Amino acid sequence: MSSPVELASLSRAPKVLLHDHLDGGLRPSTVCEIAAEIGHELPATDPTELGEWFRRSADSGSLERYLETFVHTVAVMQRRQDLVRVAREAALDLAADGVVYAEIRYAPEQHLEAGLTLDEVVAAVGEGLAEGEKEAAASGHAIRTGQLVTAMRHAARSREIAELAERHRENGVVGFDIAGAEAGFPPSRHLDAFDYLHEANMHVTIHAGEAFGLPSIWEAVQVCGADRLGHGVRIMDDIQVLGGIDEYGRPAAELGKLAGWVRDKRIPLELCPSSNVQTGAASSISEHPIGLLKDLRFRVTLNTDNRLMSGTSMTQEMTLLVERAGWSLEDLRWVTINALKSAFIPFDERLALIEGVVKPGYAQLGAG
Structure with missing residues (x-):
């Protein structure tokens, strides 16, 4: 039985976030202040106006145009003190939103213009998060x-970044990612990095199946051995909805070989509804595949992607799914537990958060 959702209570719901970009979640006021200090020109200098500019620019329906907005956030994340500040504020903002566990991703190679080394970048972010x-x-x-x-998929530093990740695994780094425009830059270009990470027993997530389709997903899981799929929303290209309900009470659907493999192997999908709508990977929140994938029992997780560009938060993403896609409190509890099951921290830590924080937190809100 589904429990009714009191929207005002969602801010208190325990949340788990696996896909959140550090350079996509800055406070507009922070961007304005640092830009003024370093002399970087912004499209707007008032924090409110700047925040609106980021959201309008990201609403283009194009992933490439969406990525252009990062010119300004990356520009103010070059000095050590600025990286510490941005990371600190990210942890505080997420915690205030009820997030109890978050994996925050960023590309160290994009933060070297002020003379920092890759190791110094990772250390600064770690200090800020702590x-x-x-x-x-x-x-x-x-x-x-x-x-x-994260390594940028259009660059040629993935092996170096993989070694960086492994070098800092005892200092807060829990995994490796590749990101950037998918078309023309398949994950298999970075196979050397993935082979190195697998030998080091390190976790890997790969941006795949957002702007590009099934070939990107296939390479990520079958060639590169991804533990999770960053977005993965285009797995829908391998699912045929038949209409009606099957014998298990689920939407009747025929899964292709790749979709069936992803579901059978319980490979987590890091879905980001608001962002997916902005980049054209989904037509609307109500029509976003996250609902069908949930009903088909894929390992679905809910994420923000870029909180600044989407003007969103985990509470906002949950609210949108309740209001526009009919999600219940039990659905939100289920997707939150999914995320912790899929986290890149040790099993004992995941279990402690599930049993000691998430389940009691949802019980207090009325979820059975």
């Missing part, structure tokens, strides 16, 4: 964070 965790806990909003070190 500061944010400590402050959040003191205010009664405990959060556990991990870093996902």
Whole structure:
């Protein structure tokens, strides 16, 4: 039986976030302040106006245009003190939104213009996240964070970044990712990095199946051995909806070989509804495949992607699914537990958060 959702209570729901870009979640006021200090020209200098500019620019329906907005956020994340500040604020903002565990990703190779080394970038982000965790806990909003070190798929530094990730695995780095425009840059171009990481027993997630379709997903899971799929929304290209309900009470559908493999292997999908609508990967929140994929029992997770560009938060993403896609409190609990099951931290830590934080938190809200 589904419990009714009181939207006002969703801010108190425990949340788990696996797909959130550090350079996509800055406070507009922080962008304005740092840009003024370093002399970087912005399209608007008022924080409110700047925030609106980011959202309008990201609403183009094109992933390539969406990615152009990062010119301004990356520009203000070059000095050590700025990386510490941005990471600290990210942890605080997520904790205030009820996020109890977050994996925050960024590409160290994009933060070297002021003379930092790759290792110094990772150390600065780690310092900021640790500061944010400590402050959040003191205010009664405990959060556990991990870093996902990202290599840009159009560049040629993935092996170097993979070694960087492995080198810092005892200092807060929990996994590796590749990101950037998919078309023309298949994940198999970085096979050397993935082979290295698999030998080192390190977790891997790959942006695949967002702007490009099934070949990108196939390479990510079958050639590169991804533990999770960043977005993966285009797995729908391998699912034929038949209409009606099957013998298990689920939507009747025929899964292709790849979709069946992804579901059978319980490969998590890091779905980001608002972002997917902005980039044209989905037509609307109500029509977003996350609902069907949930009903078909794929390992669905809910994420923000870029909170600044989408003007969103985990509470906002949950609210949209309740209002426009008919999700229940049990659905939100299920997707949150999915995310923790899929996290790149040790099993004991995941279990402790599920049993000690997530389940009690949803029970308090009325979820059975």
